[in-house]
Amino acid sequence: MNCREIQKKISAHRDKESDAAISRGIMSHIAECAVCREESEAFQQADDLLKSLPEYEMPPEFAGQTILKLQASLSGPRTRKSHWIQRIFNPAQEFFTAFFELLEPSKRLDTPLKELGDFPPLSICYIYFKKL
Numbered sequence: 001m002n003c004r005e006i007q008k009k010i011s012a013h014r015d016k017e018s019d020a021a022i023s024r025g026i027m028s029h030i031a032e033c034a035v036c037r038e039e040s041e042a043f044q045q046a047d048d049l050l051k052s053l054p055e056y057e058m059p060p061e062f063a064g065q066t067i068l069k070l071q072a073s074l075s076g077p078r079t080r081k082s083h084w085i086q087r088i089f090n091p092a093q094e095f096f097t098a099f100f101e102l103l104e105p106s107k108r109l110d111t112p113l114k115e116l117g118d119f120p121p122l123s124i125c126y127i128y129f130k131k132l
Helices: 003-014 020-032 034-052 062-075 083-103 124-131
Strands: none
Touching: 003 020, 003 034, 020 034, 062 083
16 A cells, blocks of 8 residues: 555544554554654544543534524525635535534434445444545
């Protein structure tokens, strides 16, 4: 694997989501490559920072109210946005819609997974692999 492939898989490796063979390849590469080792260490620092933050409990109505506000703002009159704004806004909109759906799912998906990449829509894994 090359650096680009390794860097795409470091997060899954650190979260113990990759299989043993891929993990061994990643660890071997990280041991030899300073750039990828730095990337892995950056993930470790981010993990440590997130673990050190205090937990905050959202009020139960927060997700629902935020979704309603987002939907209201999206259904309002649209103005022509420049291309770069759309490139930023569209992924942000997808992220926050998925994030708040995770906080307060509108329906449960109890379908079995047929293969590794067949995750239910709006699950953490689905969002993760879609963004890769």
